[in-house]
Amino acid sequence: MSEVAAIVLAAGKSKRMKSDTPKVLHLACGRPMVDYVLDAAREAGATKIVLVVGHKADLVRQSLEHHQDVDFALQAEQLGTGHAAMCCRDQLHGHRGPILVLAGDTPLLKGSSLKALVQELQSAGAACVVGTADTENNQGLGRIVRSDSGEFLRIVEQKDATVEEQQITEINTGCFAFDGESLFAALDQVRPENAQGEYYLTDCVEILRNQGKRVIAARTFDIQEAMGVNTQEQLAEVEKVMQN
Known part of the structure; x- marks a missing residue:
């Protein structure tokens, strides 16, 4: 099995947390929430982890530099998730295996789910696997559109x-799980052609499909794992789940 790498997105500034502390350093049951994401990535087999920092980058770096297996990539301007992944090019130069791309504010992620995502990528010989979950409470979330035969x-x-x-x-x-070479080739073609002027990681999905590469969606997660923390209320909710 090829070496697995992970990109963890931790550059964003969250106004909705109403706090000066960088979002990913907020404590969930006594640990910075990004710690749980790093644990899950390792459990999935990631031996190389790149953490993308931006807002209060030095503070995030100082707080996490005890993680020996973590490299840091600076996203000086927050220009979207695709741009954040582009910032990791040097750290992952020459990496040929799978690359997981994860949000640093999802502390309920399970390593077993990420491992399943990587296995789907490899067994399908895919360029990208979109990790999905089922929920009736789908407000504000991106929907997965499939053909009548179930193809993504x-x-x-x-x-x-x-x-x-x-x-x-x-x-x-x-x-997401990407084939490393396919990810960076697709990122080269992402353009900020949207109202926000941002580079979206999700555009890579369409680019790879248009190139005729295999892109699939796999239900390897339960909805709790996808729970991102954007407010103090959501953080309290996550802690409640952890304590149960």
């Missing part, structure tokens, strides 16, 4: 979804 077609964001697509309960968790 695309991710559609809530604001762009038709009435019919809004009924879809399979959602994008924001966890």
Whole structure:
């Protein structure tokens, strides 16, 4: 099995946390929430982890430099998830194996689910696997559109979804497994052609499909794992789950 690497996105500034502390350093049951994401990545077999820092980068770096297996990549300007992944090119130069791309604010992620994602990538010989989960409570989440035969077609964001697509309960968790070479080749083609002027990681999915490469979606997660923390209330909710 090829060596697995992981990119953990931790550069964002969260106004909704109403705190000066960088979001990923907020404590969940006594540990910075990003610690749990790093643990899950290791459990999935990642031997090389790149943490993308931006907002209060020095503080995040200092707080996490005791992790011997973590490299840091600086995203000086927050120009989207695709741009964050681009910032890891030097650290992952020459990496040929799978690359997991994960959000640093999802402390309920399980290593077993990430391992299953990597296994799906390898057994399908895919360029990308989109990690999905099922939920009735799908407000604001990207929907997974499949063909009648169940083949993955695309991710559609809530604001762009038709009435019919809004009924879809399979959602994008924001966890991806990519073939390393395919990821960086696709990132070269991502353009900030959207209202925010940002580079979206999800555009890689479409780029790879258009190149005729295999892209699949796999339900390897339960919805709790995809629970991102954007507010103090959500952090309290995550802690409640951890304590149970």
